[in-house]
Amino acid sequence: MSRPYRIACVVAARPNLMKMAPLLRAFAPPESQVETVLVHTGQHYDADMDAQFFSTLELAQPDFRLEVGSASHAVQTAEVMRRFEPVLEQIAPTAVLVVGDVNSTLACALTAAKKAIPVLHVEAGLRSFDRAMPEEVNRVLTDQLSELLFTSEASGTTNLLREGIPAHRIHFVGNVMIDTLVRQLPLAPSAAEVLRQAHLAGFVRDGGHYALLTLHRPANVDDPLRLRALMQAMVKLSEDLPVLFPLHPRTRAMLQRHELAGMLDAPGIACLPPQPYLNMLGLMKHACMVLTDSGGVQEETTVLRVPCLTLRDNTERPVTVAEGSNAIAGRDASVILALCRDILRYGGKSGRVPQYWDGQAAGRVAAATTSWLQSRQERRP
Incomplete structure (x- = not known):
């Protein structure tokens, strides 16, 4: 019928x-x-x-x-x-x-x-x-x-x-995207398994603490001065904490175009290819902090209750800040680093899961x- x-x-x-x-x-x-x-x-x-x-x-x-x-x-x-x-x-x-x-x-x-x-x-x-x-x-x-x-x-x-x-x-x-997260999270691999797949076993030590970085928005990666400032902050952060960086094709291209790709060679930064969904869930779940310009990642980290710093001056998802684990870090390297060090020192906020x-x-x-x-x-x- x-x-x-x-x-x-x-x-x-x-x-x-x-x-x-x-x-x-x-x-x-x-x-x-x-x-x-x-x-x-x-x-x-x-x-x-x-x-x-x-x-x-x-x-x-x-x-x-x-x-x-x-x-x-x-x-x-x-x-x-x-x-x-x-x-x-x-x-x-x-x-x-x-x-x-x-x-x-x-x-x-x-x-x-x-x-x-x-x-x-x-x-x-x-x-x-x-x-x-x-x-x-x-x-x-x-x-x-x-x-x-x-x-x-x-x-x-x-x-x-x-x-x-x-x-x-x-x-x-x-949030319908959280429906998918709830369904798929039990299947997500550990961060150690994701790193093993990427031939980076041993990169993360000291109890597995690391930061996860995603960066892809044109407002961040197309502007060479802005991209340089963000990468300088990440290089500095990587001196205190390993940074895992699944590299979006657009971001890789812009780093090369603006002659900034050398920053990826910092010993504390590990670049990964674009990751399947379950791998990204595993990396987010086990990170001690996530730095991102992605709206979806702001939502996912809120549900996972992982501290998130949004590398933008605003968000269209304010509940992730008001109730969740997200904070607006902007694009100033000194501010970003100060917020990262606060998370390392005090653990950052875990927030709560929003209604529905x-x-x-x-x-x-x-x-x-x-x-x-x-x-x-x-x-x-």
Whole structure:
């Protein structure tokens, strides 16, 4: 028996997969009234890493691959729209579900809205209030186009109400990415095993204490002065504490372009290739501190209750600071080092896990969506 509703679910990059996997499971039970169609835009695509993520997250292969690839923001957004429109015409979905804040999120939301197909936005309402971030523009516009908006923290609801979104369209459901973390954490390897795989066994001594660094945002890595300052801070930190650095391809390229790659040769810094999801969980879980410019890492360290320093001047996830283990360190090397030494001396804050970051958020999304779909059908003449 076919299901009465069909939702096109859009992913574009690995963080999207971690958010989408629990949503697809929540809509999958036999009694569900929703059929899902998975569309992978290919905005960020690495065949090997993509395959690993689909396997780890127990995801079926996408029904459609748009294979858009990298380009400027404008070109990429336009190309996603151009390739997504025929998919909508072919499958005629009841709604389109998007997650997060990448270019594909906005592009698919805009394409659906132009065709009068309702948009459902998971992780709505997050705001850094920094329009210089392309992701911030994507968030604001996607939310204005969306019919149902699912927020992961209370600030998201507050922001949406301030921006004129009617309260009945907003649902505070919690963090779907944490659903994946809760499910996968028991499978995460130890840090020692990850280092052994990377041929770095013995690099971390003295009880296994180390810092974990991730760095990839253009605002940090594309600016040579900013990148130099951050790397100088890491070299200095590595004199007191080993620093493990899974190196994003963009960051590696920028270090080479700006003639800063020599800093990676510091004896206390160990570079690793981009890591599979479970390996990253293992490295985060066992770190004594994490330094990052990633929004997702801020959330994951909050649930793992590992001290986190965000190498930015703001965050769109304020609950990780107000309640979690995160602190905004900015980009000044002296401030970053002072905060690191405080963590080494006093242990840093462990915080607490925010409301609804409990591994059940996707179920709340599915329940609210199904109820809305049924109500919408009943209102039709």
